[in-house]
């Protein structure tokens with residue numbers, strides 16, 4: 001084809017194809033036969049950002065800078081942005097860039113009128129790991145599916161975890177943090193809880209043990225800091241700065257490489273939460289929020305079928321809420337076909353073709369592009385840094401011509417800002433005040449501890465002290481779990497010991513010394529590192545709605561074939577994406 005069209009004709013095709021009147025981001029200038037045409041600008045209409053996108057390319061080819069460039073322009077257009085800052089190099093957004101000669105030569109060549117600028121950024125840290133306001137989520141709202149993903153559970157174990165959540169929900173046991181979930185599982189595997197475990201069906205004590213071990217692993221990784229209260233409100237991501245620009249929220253991830261799954265799974269939680277909270281908007285002239293999922297392959301590696309399906313559903317449905325989702329990854333083949341097919345806006349940086357595997361991936365990538373005047377296999381392997389092959393959805397909803405594009409450059413600093421600048425931005429953040437201090441309230445752990453005979457736990461909250469009902473009675477809102485008692489005075493230490501015992505049992509190891517059942521519980525069940533605020537304070541969020549009692553006792557409701565229970569659960573999960581659930585606060 002290229003032999004029959006002149007360079008001029010090919011440039012004209014691109015120029016016309018991107019002559020977009022609607023507000024749009026400018027990505028860069030077209031390149032044809034190695035020449036950059038500053039008058040042929042390659043654009044991405046704001047109104048099509050909710051058709052999602054992909055930024056891909058081998059390491060060092062310019063993906064992060066592309067993300068920064070897009071974030072800046074979205075921000076300037078009043079659109080909030082959320083992104084994961086994998087290497088800390090996006091902190092540069094708060095510092096004006098340096099217009100050196102080399103940069104200005106580059107920006108002039110692509111028709112960009114470059115001036116330095118910096119942007120309003122909120123920094124978040126997962127559970128206080130890294131610089132930023134700590135973000136936390138409750139175990140309940142995270143939901144069994146996402147939690148299974150973080151714990152790397154298989155599908156059977158995942159189903160079991162769903163049962164456990166269901167059980168806790170039926171019993172009105174709030175699962176705020178990891179120790180709450182551990183308390184419930186430990187209870188179910190205790191002598192007192194065994195009959196209930198049986199009733200649950202589909203949950204073997206061996207599986208319960210595996211899950212317990214998974215929880216212990218999470219704690220060992222420090223993730224107990226992530227689960228709990230106050231829970232992050234996803235609406236914080238939708239803010240605008242006083243000057244009308246969109247706020248860029250940067251999730252700082254200094255230890256991502258040790259916790260890749262948590263990060264990507266947390267992002268899915270945020271999306272599910274936004275989905276649940278946001279009204280339908282259909283196609284608007286600009287998105288409400290654009291989300292960049294960096295290192296996206298981590299989300300898909302080894303994911304269960306159910307999880308992949310939920311991602312595909314999320315991607316498909318969230319567009320109508322005005323959210324644009326951009327996956328950033330090295331190779332497009334990292335993204336499952338069902339998701340890839342929904343990513344209309346593509347910025348493909350250079351691909352390597354060293355190995356037969358590479359060659360196959362290259363071929364697969366080329367085949368996903370519309371027909372063009374380029375020899376894409378050739379172009380994709382020879383693109384320079386900061387260049388990409390682009391195709392987007394134009395303002396009429398049709399694919400734009402494929403364009404080899406030399407990208408514009410960010411106006412803020414490429415690379416990290418000074419640590420002191422980041423510290424200052426974090427200190428000035430209103431989010432830090434709101435989310436800076438962990439809180440605790442009467443949840444499953446306290447309930448199961450406090451339900452012990454009088455005096456067994458100094459942590460008992462008056463509400464939960466009225467033990468006396470039995471397991472066969474229907475749970476009532478705010479009532480005690482009654483006969484479902486853990487060992488008297490069970491403390492975190494007891495739970496740890498119990499967890500180890502179960503673990504040893506599963507692994508066929510010699511049993512560790514039995515926990516001393518008479519050990520007095522500490523006066524507070526919360527780890528001392530947490531500031532335990534007054535219950536009132538912690539409960540300033542309305543407590544999770546206790547499940548409405550349906551018919552008879554627990555046995556009547558779920559003491560049926562596990563299949564039925566799972567079907568019901570399946571429906572509940574479809575209701576909220578990923579089965580996440582949370583209180584309505586607005």
Ligand SMILES: Nc1ncnc2c1ncn2[C@@H]1O[C@H](COP(=O)(O)OP(=O)(O)OP(=O)(O)O)[C@@H](O)[C@H]1O
Nearest residue numbers: 058059060061062063064065066385386407408409
């Ligand atoms: N649009 C651009 N304008 C100017 N320089 C750029 C541009 N894109 C990339 N660069 C240069 O290339 C370097 C590498 O880019 P970047 O960090 O975005 O690569 P990457 O694809 O994210 O790599 P990795 O996979 O290792 O994270 C940048 O630090 C910058 O110097």
Ligand SMILES: [Mg+2]
Nearest residue numbers: 060063064065
């Ligand atoms: Mg990068």
